[in-house]
Each structure stands twice: as structure tokens, then as C-alpha cells.
Amino acid sequence: MASWFRKRSAIDALAIDEEPHSDEQSSRHSQLHSPLLTVSGVQRSFQVGGQKLEVLKGIEMELKPLQLVMLKGRSGSGKTTLLNLIGGLDQPNEGEILFQEHAFHLSSDDERTLIRRKEIGFIFQSYALMPLLSAWENVELALRMAGIPRSQWKERVKHCLELVGLGKRMHHRPYELSGGEQQRVAIAKAIAHRPALILADEPTAELDSQMGAQIMSVFRSIMKAEQVTICMTTHDPTILEVADHVYEMVDGRFVT
Numbered sequence: 001m002a003s004w005f006r007k008r009s010a011i012d013a014l015a016i017d018e019e020p021h022s023d024e025q026s027s028r029h030s031q032l033h034s035p036l037l038t039v040s041g042v043q044r045s046f047q048v049g050g051q052k053l054e055v056l057k058g059i060e061m062e063l064k065p066l067q068l069v070m071l072k073g074r075s076g077s078g079k080t081t082l083l084n085l086i087g088g089l090d091q092p093n094e095g096e097i098l099f100q101e102h103a104f105h106l107s108s109d110d111e112r113t114l115i116r117r118k119e120i121g122f123i124f125q126s127y128a129l130m131p132l133l134s135a136w137e138n139v140e141l142a143l144r145m146a147g148i149p150r151s152q153w154k155e156r157v158k159h160c161l162e163l164v165g166l167g168k169r170m171h172h173r174p175y176e177l178s179g180g181e182q183q184r185v186a187i188a189k190a191i192a193h194r195p196a197l198i199l200a201d202e203p204t205a206e207l208d209s210q211m212g213a214q215i216m217s218v219f220r221s222i223m224k225a226e227q228v229t230i231c232m233t234t235h236d237p238t239i240l241e242v243a244d245h246v247y248e249m250v251d252g253r254f255v256t
């Protein structure tokens, strides 16, 4: 059995054993309740025109398994900068980022890339689909890039596209789909390799409020079905209510 299936089975088992009865169950129980990601004392600054621009000024944050967490804040407050750090695309100047057992603040670019490919899925405001590939081929490409054996592609692509409600549009290309449908393909792509964490930067920004609400409902169902944690940025106050937790960023810090 491939390791990504083994990982999923372990997490499925965790989800079932909510109440500890034995040492083994107790250890699973504590894993389910221990954070997936911890950010401590994180600072990030950039040199801009000979000046130091301090963007993040001491961020403390936690993502627990199976949570939908939102980052809100004004444009330029540092949300994307933080998302890049959490996803291992960038590193802090100060502070610690622990993702599962990995210390992102100490790892090399190559180490973070390997972890990212296996454990993290990304969703962007503008969908980031390959325009000449169908929905099916876009999801298949994600599996190829993650190194998932070809023998598992067909079943997994079908499952992911059905999960996001695109069972009847699997062979359409992006230009034949609405914005909401394209974002569903992007979600199917992001979950295809069974990551533990999905990071989404303004995933509803290009959609009207009805489509935005539908995307949030898809997020809720994939969290349950795929046992993922989701962390997303948003400007939209109407969708904040579906979050399990909201962090508000003001001037490089979280306010409570």
C-alpha cells in the first residue's frame, strides 16, 4: 500500500477514536488534539529601497487538525506573507514555525519543498489551472507532480472531482467552466495528493457572494471527507462566520 494511503488510514483511525480507552487510543487522541502547525514569535521584514519594511512583528498562531481557520486584515497587513511562511515558501527572520514534526524555520529550501509536495495543497484567488487541460487532466497533473503512482490516478481523480460537485463536468476545460466551477477544480487539484493542510489565498475574491458561499460549503465537506485542515485569507466579512477560528491582523500583529 502506498504511504499516502497509510497516512490517511492512520488519520481516519484518529478521527474515529475520539475517546481514549487504552494507551494506544490515548496517544491517538492526543495526536488528534495536538496542533498541526505552531507559529511562535515570527517576524518577517523586507529591504525596500534601502529601508527595512517590517511586515510581521511577532506572530503567535496555532492550527489544530480539522479546523477551518481564516486570516482577515486590511490589504497590505501581511496575510499573504504569513501564508507563504506557513506553506514553507519563505522563511521568517525571527521565530519558529513547526509543521507536524518539521521545523520550517530551520529547514533548507529542498527539505521544505519535499514536505510541501506531500503534505500541503495550495489554492489561489485566480484558480491557477492549466488552460489547455480538462478538469480531469488538471487534477491528474497534480497527482503526477506529487509522485503518486499512475495506477491510483483514475480512482483518485474521479473521487476528487465528484467530491467538489464536478462529476458531470470532468472533461470540460477551464474556459468552459464558470469561475465557481474553476475554483472547484482548483480545490480538487489541491486535495488530490491527500495533504494534511490546505492553504488558500483569497479563494472567493473573484466570485459573487452566492458562488463564494458555495465554495465555503465545498471547503466544509472536503474537511470532513478528506480530514484536512484549511487556513485561508479573506477580505469578505460575510464568510467569516463559517470559520472555526478567525485571526485578525493589524499592523503586523494579531488582535483578539
Ligand SMILES: Nc1ncnc2c1ncn2[C@@H]1O[C@H](COP(=O)(O)OP(=O)(O)OP(=O)(O)O)[C@@H](O)[C@H]1O
Binding pocket: 046, 047, 048, 053, 055, 073, 074, 075, 076, 077, 078, 079, 080, 081, 082
Ligand atoms: N517580497 C517582498 N518584498 C518587499 N515587500 C514585500 C514582499 N512581500 C510582501 N511585501 C510587502 O509586505 C506588505 C504585506 O504584503 P502582503 O501581500 O502580505 O499583504 P496582504 O495582507 O496579503 O495584502 P492583500 O490583502 O492586498 O493581498 C506589503 O506592504 C507588501 O508590499
